[in-house]
Structures are given as structure tokens and as C-alpha cells.
Amino acid sequence: xxxxxxxxxxxxxxxxxxxxxxxxxxxxxxxxxxxxxxxxxxxxxxxxxxxxxxxxxxxxxxxxxxxxxxxxxxxxxxxxxxxxxxxxxxxxxxxxxxxxxxxxxxxxxxx
Amino acid sequence: xxxxxxxxxxxxxxxxxxxxxxxxxxxxxxxxxxxxxxxxxxxxxxxxxxxxxxxxxxxxxxxxxxxxxxxxxxxxxxxxxxxxxxxxxxxxxxxxxxxxxxxxxxxxxxxxxxx
Numbered sequence: 664x665x666x667x668x669x670x671x672x673x674x675x676x677x678x679x680x681x682x683x684x685x686x687x688x689x690x691x692x693x694x695x696x697x698x699x700x701x702x703x704x705x706x707x708x709x710x711x712x713x714x715x716x717x718x719x720x721x722x723x724x725x726x727x728x729x730x731x732x733x734x735x736x737x738x739x740x741x742x743x744x745x746x747x748x749x750x751x752x753x754x755x756x757x758x759x760x761x762x763x764x765x766x767x768x769x770x771x772x773x774x
Numbered sequence: 775x776x777x778x779x780x781x782x783x784x785x786x787x788x789x790x791x792x793x794x795x796x797x798x799x800x801x802x803x804x805x806x807x808x809x810x811x812x813x814x815x816x817x818x819x820x821x822x823x824x825x826x827x828x829x830x831x832x833x834x835x836x837x838x839x840x841x842x843x844x845x846x847x848x849x850x851x852x853x854x855x856x857x858x859x860x861x862x863x864x865x866x867x868x869x870x871x872x873x874x875x876x877x878x879x880x881x882x883x884x885x886x887x888x889x
Binding site: 697704705707708712752761767 | 816879882883
């Protein structure tokens with residue numbers, strides 16, 4: 664059974680720092696991996712989707728990498744801003760439709 | 775609207791009451807998913823529809839949970855005789871055909887509190 668783990672569970676850093684969030688999964692047979700952002704009381708916003716054949720995806724200050732063989736993905740956030748404060752979730756798609764989720768990393772960027 | 779919408783956004787139910795949660799997917803999206811997210815946890819899969827057909831309901835936690843999508847567009851998740859452990863955010867997502875690597879688009883969720 665696929666299991667997704669995110670480390671750390673919470674992270675607090677000063678504004679301007681670069682940071683890395685980690686996601687690991689137990690079964691490398693995945694279709695894709697997505698990183699989401701969730702703000703309190705709001706829905707999920709998809710940040711990046713990496714197909715199983717890809718190694719990384721970039722959007723603005725965000726870069727996500729995928730290493731299927733080792734069951735790992737990282738989300739890199741450059742030059743962090745207070746507006747980046749949110750919970751970041753990763754999810755793997757290991758069947759035709761189901762997403763299996765990590766518990767998230769709660770990120771706080773201090774001004 | 776262009777996105778997935780859900781209603782109500784917040785629902786407070788007394789233990790034992792029945793509730794119905796609605797999801798309007800993106801127009802043209804064939805696949806529809808329901809997830810349950812407990813406080814401090816990631817979402818967990820509940821059920822999946824392709825058009826009006828419910829292809830997977832393996833994630834529904836008990837027979838008190840029932841989902842339907844009779845015309846292949848709007849979906850309703852019904853919870854009968856609500857219990858406190860049902861308190862969670864219920865998320866709906868839609869996508870183009872479920873097979874393959876299509877992205878799922880999420881609604882804002884319905885926060886259910888059972889008192």
C-alpha cells in the first residue's frame with residue numbers, strides 16, 4: 664500500500680531564505696506527483712505537477728524535483744516571502760485516478 | 775464559473791442528523807472525486823465517478839456515506855446519522871478522463887462540524 668510522508672511537519676524561517684520541503688513515497692510505480700498549497704479555510708491550489716517521466720518542474724520561485732527510483736520529491740522555494748506561509752501538501756497518483764497524500768508541511772515565513 | 779464549486783461552505787449538524795454536500799465540477803470534466811480531510815491531516819480518497827458511474831467507493835468509511843452523480847455533472851455526498859468522527863473538510867475535485875495523468879482541480883471544500 665502506497666504511503667506518503669512529508670518532512671518536516673512544520674517549518675518557520677525568516678523572509679528571504681531559500682527552503683526545501685521533502686516528500687517521500689513507498690511505491691515507485693506512480694503516474695505523477697503533485698505539490699499543493701492549502702491556506703487556512705480555503706481549498707487546495709495546485710502548484711506543480713510532475714509526470715512520472717519527468718525529473719523536475721519549475722514555476723516562478725518554485726521548483727519541484729522527482730526521483731522515482733528513490734521515492735522522493737522536493738519542493739524548493741526561492742527567496743521566501745510572508746505570502747508563502749501556508750500548508751504544503753504532496754500527493755502521488757499511483758493508479759488511474761486515486762491521489763495518495765502526505766500530511767503536509769506547515770510553513771511560516773517571518774517578516 | 776470556471777472552477778469547482780461546493781456548497782455549503784460550512785455545515786454544523788447535530789449528532790444523528792443527515793447532511794447533503796454538493797459539488798459542481800468544471801464543465802466538461804468527466805471524472806469527479808470526493809476526499810475527506812481531517813484536521814491536521816492530508817485528504818483521504820472517498821469515492822470516484824466517471825460520468826454518472828461510481829467506479830470506486832472503496833474509501834467510504836461506512837454505509838452511512840453515500841454519493842451520487844445521477845446526470846454525470848453535479849454530485850452529492852450524503853452522510854446519514856452523522857457522528858462526531860465525521861467532522862472534517864470534504865473536498866471535491868474534477869478532471870478530464872480519470873485514466874492517465876490528468877490533473878485534478880479542487881473546490882474550496884465543505885467544513886462539516888458535528889456537535
